[in-house]
Amino acid sequence: MAVNKRYQEQMNSVEFSSDFENETVNMLLQTQRKKKGRNINMKKPIRIAIVAAVISLFAVSALALSGLLTPSQLAAYFKQEEAQSAFDNQTEENINQTVENSGYVFSLEGIAAGKELEYLGNNAVEAEKRYVVITTRKADSSEITFDDSITFVPLFEGYEPWRVNGLKLDGASVHKTIRNNVLYYLWEFSGFEAFADKKIYIAGFEGIAPSADEFIMNGDGSIDFSDKYEGTKVMFEIKLDSSKADSAKAEELINALG
Amino acid sequence: MNSSFGTDEYIEKIVRTHSKRLLSASYAILKSVPSAEDAVQEVFIKLITKQPRFNDAEHEKAWLLRVTVNISLNMLKKAEKTDLLGESELIYIGSSDSLLLESVLALPVQYRTVIHLYYYEGYSIKEISSILRIPSATVGTRLARARKILKKELEEEGDLWL
Numbered sequence: 001m002a003v004n005k006r007y008q009e010q011m012n013s014v015e016f017s018s019d020f021e022n023e024t025v026n027m028l029l030q031t032q033r034k035k036k037g038r039n040i041n042m043k044k045p046i047r048i049a050i051v052a053a054v055i056s057l058f059a060v061s062a063l064a065l066s067g068l069l070t071p072s073q074l075a076a077y078f079k080q081e082e083a084q085s086a087f088d089n090q091t092e093e094n095i096n097q098t099v100e101n102s103g104y105v106f107s108l109e110g111i112a113a114g115k116e117l118e119y120l121g122n123n124a125v126e127a128e129k130r131y132v133v134i135t136t137r138k139a140d141s142s143e144i145t146f147d148d149s150i151t152f153v154p155l156f157e158g159y160e161p162w163r164v165n166g167l168k169l170d171g172a173s174v175h176k177t178i179r180n181n182v183l184y185y186l187w188e189f190s191g192f193e194a195f196a197d198k199k200i201y202i203a204g205f206e207g208i209a210p211s212a213d214e215f216i217m218n219g220d221g222s223i224d225f226s227d228k229y230e231g232t233k234v235m236f237e238i239k240l241d242s243s244k245a246d247s248a249k250a251e252e253l254i255n256a257l258g
Numbered sequence: 259m260n261s262s263f264g265t266d267e268y269i270e271k272i273v274r275t276h277s278k279r280l281l282s283a284s285y286a287i288l289k290s291v292p293s294a295e296d297a298v299q300e301v302f303i304k305l306i307t308k309q310p311r312f313n314d315a316e317h318e319k320a321w322l323l324r325v326t327v328n329i330s331l332n333m334l335k336k337a338e339k340t341d342l343l344g345e346s347e348l349i350y351i352g353s354s355d356s357l358l359l360e361s362v363l364a365l366p367v368q369y370r371t372v373i374h375l376y377y378y379e380g381y382s383i384k385e386i387s388s389i390l391r392i393p394s395a396t397v398g399t400r401l402a403r404a405r406k407i408l409k410k411e412l413e414e415e416g417d418l419w420l
Contacts (some may be wrong), residue, residue: 003377004380007359007362007373010358010359011285011374011378014291016294017291020281021273021277022276024302027299028303029275029328031303032266032269135418145329145332146332147325147328149391151393167341172393173399174393178332185333210390221267
């Protein structure tokens with residue numbers, strides 16, 4: 001029997017409470033009636049005007065001061081040895097920036113370059129990686145959950161975000177966890193060392209892939225959020241060692257996007 | 259789609275239509291029947307209090323699954339902190355022929371979540387990416403690693419991954 005059928009069959013054999021549906025319907029009907037009784041109309045929350053602002057730049061790691069996980073500790077927690085090693089060895093590239101937006105405080109806690117073996121069939125190739133650690137907490141210190149997650153993506157000066165971005169260049173992956181009411185992201189991106197001579201943005205937004213609904217590219221090549229985008233937004237700017245730029249490789253990567 | 263939202267008929271219909279799939283998704287994460295039932299009731303409460311707008315039935319289903327996954331992950335995180343899920347609660351399986359399910363439940367939570375959405379719900383990598391709000395590449399990697407672990411596990415038990 002095919003795996004999906006076997007799995008479905010075995011999962012369907014799990015016995016949940018026989019009266020779960022009836023109990024749930026009754027509970028929801030009661031909730032609904034109470035709500036109507038109080039004449040409460042659920043309204044969409046008024047979206048607070050979004051003004052993203054870089055509020056602080058720290059010389060010393062905020063994580064180190066707060067006792068929260070450092071980028072290296074976070075990588076170790078996710079058992080990402082290459083990322084851990086990269087953060088341990090490249091402290092000079094860690095950048096601490098904090099942005100407050102839509103009731104959240106986002107901190108860029110660390111960026112480090114590393115290499116990982118990737119397997120293509122029977123061949124292993126060493127691929128360049130860029131690890132990024134970002135934390136999110138609620139500005140009012142209320143509970144944060146995975147529902148508060150957004151997507152982060154590297155964008156490059158001079159390239160339209162929907163055409164060229166760090167999620168498209170050889171892929172990306174993310175690990176998330178919540179510790180002490182802080183949502184941690186460890187993002188792993190590939191291939192953007194080649195763009196090291198450009199201004200590089202790490203943008204956070206509510207969506208899956210960057211589009212013209214969220215971003216614009218200005219005449220000078222700089223990237224901004226579109227005025228019509230109303231979701232949570234955060235934009236960090238980073239500078240890499242421009243000597244690592246490789247225009248031929250950048251061209252190759254862009255051509256591969258089709 | 260939402261014309262009858264919040265009516266008794268809507269509530270009855272949404273619970274009858276989606277309970278089983280949401281309970282299964284939550285169970286795949288929490289590995290506990292009582293906890294999965296608590297999580298799914300929380301999902302339905304969120305639905306009637308938030309009153310999200312849906313384009314169609316697929317959109318509604320995907321929203322319910324995403325909220326179920328998020329609520330279950332949050333419960334798991336709290337349970338890990340407070341040790342609420344006792345060992346005796348961890349596995350509850352009705353059938354004795356459950357090696358595949360047991361192997362899936364033994365996977366790390368991020369792997370078993372994508373395996374469940376892929377094999378139980380039949381979603382594509384792109385659709386799972388959209389539901390979980392993570393890149394497709396992450397879904398693909400997790401799926402490949404999970405399959406590799408399951409294949410090894412099942413073969414060691416004399417079973418086959420087909």
